[in-house]
Amino acid sequence: MKSLESIIRSIEPLNQDSMLLTQQRLDSLTKPPGSLAVLEKMACQLAGIQGKLPITLPNKAILLMAADHGVAVEGVSAFPAEVTEQMVYNFVNGGAAINVLARHANARLILVDVGVKADFPAGLPIRRRKIRKGTDNMRYRPAMERPEVLQALQTGMDMVNELADDGIEVIGLGEMGIANTTASSAITSLLAGKPPAQVVGRGTGIEQKVISQKIRVIEEAVARHKPDPHDVIDVLAKVGGLEIAALAGAVLGAAARRILIILDGFISSAAVLAAYRLCNSVQPYLLASHLSEEPGHAAILQALGLEPCIRLNMRLGEGTGAALGMTLLDAAVKIVNEMATFGEAKVAEAYNAGDKEV
Ligand SMILES: Cc1cc2ncn([C@H]3O[C@H](COP(=O)(O)O)[C@@H](O)[C@H]3O)c2cc1C
Numbered sequence: 563m564k565s566l567e568s569i570i571r572s573i574e575p576l577n578q579d580s581m582l583l584t585q586q587r588l589d590s591l592t593k594p595p596g597s598l599a600v601l602e603k604m605a606c607q608l609a610g611i612q613g614k615l616p617i618t619l620p621n622k623a624i625l626l627m628a629a630d631h632g633v634a635v636e637g638v639s640a641f642p643a644e645v646t647e648q649m650v651y652n653f654v655n656g657g658a659a660i661n662v663l664a665r666h667a668n669a670r671l672i673l674v675d676v677g678v679k680a681d682f683p684a685g686l687p688i689r690r691r692k693i694r695k696g697t698d699n700m701r702y703r704p705a706m707e708r709p710e711v712l713q714a715l716q717t718g719m720d721m722v723n724e725l726a727d728d729g730i731e732v733i734g735l736g737e738m739g740i741a742n743t744t745a746s747s748a749i750t751s752l753l754a755g756k757p758p759a760q761v762v763g764r765g766t767g768i769e770q771k772v773i774s775q776k777i778r779v780i781e782e783a784v785a786r787h788k789p790d791p792h793d794v795i796d797v798l799a800k801v802g803g804l805e806i807a808a809l810a811g812a813v814l815g816a817a818a819r820r821i822l823i824i825l826d827g828f829i830s831s832a833a834v835l836a837a838y839r840l841c842n843s844v845q846p847y848l849l850a851s852h853l854s855e856e857p858g859h860a861a862i863l864q865a866l867g868l869e870p871c872i873r874l875n876m877r878l879g880e881g882t883g884a885a886l887g888m889t890l891l892d893a894a895v896k897i898v899n900e901m902a903t904f905g906e907a908k909v910a911e912a913y914n915a916g917d918k919e920v
């Protein structure tokens with residue numbers, strides 16, 4: 563088992579030669595140079611990760627971490643806490659949105675219990691890596707202990723190591739945990755330096771009165787436990803979540819194994835911000851799929867230096883946006899590999915294009 567520090571040290575930059583050659587190939591194809599914009603950027607990023615040419619359609623997996631949140635008792639979600647467990651069974655049975663979109667994207671769905679209150683019977687397609695049965699209610703107690711955060715980070719790293727050994731090249735980050743937009747808002751507020759009122763949103767659809775309560779709960783938790791915004795582990799321990807910490811570990815582990823990481827919505831992105839603050843060198847491995855309706859999401863993407871590929875006003879999580887991002891990544895690979903060049907198609911090249919973008 564590699565230590566957190568050695569994993570962080572082992573993250574390499576992307577392969578610049580592969581990126582350059584892929585961009586040159588894109589510029590030789592029958593379109594104005596750069597006109598496929600973000601699709602071109604995605605193809606080059608994958609080239610930098612795969613390091614081999616030509617790039618190929620990547621093997622993909624959605625890593626869905628599930629856990630419960632003690633703060634759910636404060637009524638901060640529109641749904642009861644039992645929905646976490648019930649949705650895990652829905653994932654197992656293939657009926658959730660992420661099941662549909664993972665199938666659509668030709669991605670495996672890997673379901674991990676890192677902290678659901680209920681126990682799941684053996685024999686189901688659930689990785690049983692429970693660290694504890696849900697967090698404590700952050701309003702009164704730290705959500706968890708520091709060693710539990712470290713264990714969750716390690717679990718995320720272990721899961722991506724298994725996926726890398728299986729040949730996975732791209733992961734999408736998914737989560738399930740009723741009340742986890744409260745934890746994500748608290749993390750975002752601390753790590754992005756925004757007041758809770760600026761990052762808290764409707765989550766599963768709470769009304770305005772409940773939004774005010776959600777903000778108050780976060781303010782009280784922060785005032786009581788005083789998390790140090792410069793100590794990511796402290797922030798995750800005091801106001802985080804088990805699935806969020808596990809996803810942060812997955813980000814570190816994925817970058818160390820040269821796996822492209824596709825962000826989902828607000829919750830997964832809060833985990834990515836935590837990982838980024840532990841180790842900035844994960845950044846080239848990140849791809850933002852969509853922009854969530856949660857107001858804090860834009861602040862996270864800005865802090866990460868990322869632009870979302872699509873904007874569908876979604877607010878679900880589970881990895882649904884990441885799965886859609888995967889379909890765009892596959893489209894980008896096909897563009898590189900299947901389009902004709904100017905020479906092949908006998909199309910005249912530009913004669914008065916500017917050589918620099920303005
Ligand atoms: C049926 C159902 C399916 C979901 N799938 C993802 N979430 C999303 O909603 C939860 C976060 O919102 P909040 O903080 O308001 O509880 C998380 O479980 C997230 O994954 C769901 C929520 C529900 C109700």
Ligand SMILES: O=C(O)c1cccnc1
Nearest residue numbers: 827828829854877878879
């Ligand atoms: O953007 C998300 O991840 C999100 C938003 C609301 C509810 N669940 C997830």
